Amino acid sequence: MSSITQLIAYEEGWRSKPYYCSEGYPTIGFGFRVGPQSAPLNQYQFTLPRVAGEAWLQAYLEMLKDSMEGYSDIQAALAQCNEARASVLYSMAYQMGVSGLTQFKKALHAIQRNHWLDAKNEMLDSRWARQTPNRAQRHADQIQSGLWFSGYSDTV
Structure with missing residues (x-):
C-alpha cells in the first residue's frame, strides 16, 4: 500500500x-x-x-x-510539496472533493510560497477543521513539518 x-x-x-x-x-x-x-x-x-x-x-x-491537474493553484502548491505534504492535499481532495480543496485559497498560496506555518493556520481556520478537528490537526501539522504522521503506517 x-x-x-x-x-x-x-x-x-x-x-x-x-x-x-x-x-x-x-x-x-x-x-x-x-x-x-x-x-x-x-x-x-x-x-x-x-x-x-x-x-x-x-x-x-x-x-x-x-x-x-486541472487547477493551477493546486498544481503550483503540489510543486512545492514533498510526498508527505502532497499526500495531505490529496487527502483533503478525497474528503472534500477537488472543488472543496480549491476553496483553501490562502492555504494553497502559502504552500506555494513555502510559508508552512501560514498554510497550517489557514487550514485550521476553516469549516473543515471545525467539522473534523482531529484529522485537520494531523494534516495541518504534516503540512507544516513535512513529516509523516506516524500512525499512518499502522493501517497496513
Whole structure:
C-alpha cells in the first residue's frame, strides 16, 4: 500500500458493509459514498471485500490526481510539496472533493510560497477543521513539518 493510501485508510477507516457517514450518506469501504443522503441502508445488501476496496481506492486516487491537474493553484502548491505534504492535499481532495480543496485559497498560496506555518493556520481556520478537528490537526501539522504522521503506517 502506498503512503497516500495508508493515509486515506487511517483517516477513513475500513468497513466492508454499508454504513452512514457523518453527513448521513450510505458509505462503504474507505469512505466511498454509494447512495443519496438518508437512503435506507437496507437498499445496499452487499459486502465489499478489502482487496476490492483497495483496488477501488487506487483507481479513485488516480482519477482524483488527474482532476487536480486541472487547477493551477493546486498544481503550483503540489510543486512545492514533498510526498508527505502532497499526500495531505490529496487527502483533503478525497474528503472534500477537488472543488472543496480549491476553496483553501490562502492555504494553497502559502504552500506555494513555502510559508508552512501560514498554510497550517489557514487550514485550521476553516469549516473543515471545525467539522473534523482531529484529522485537520494531523494534516495541518504534516503540512507544516513535512513529516509523516506516524500512525499512518499502522493501517497496513
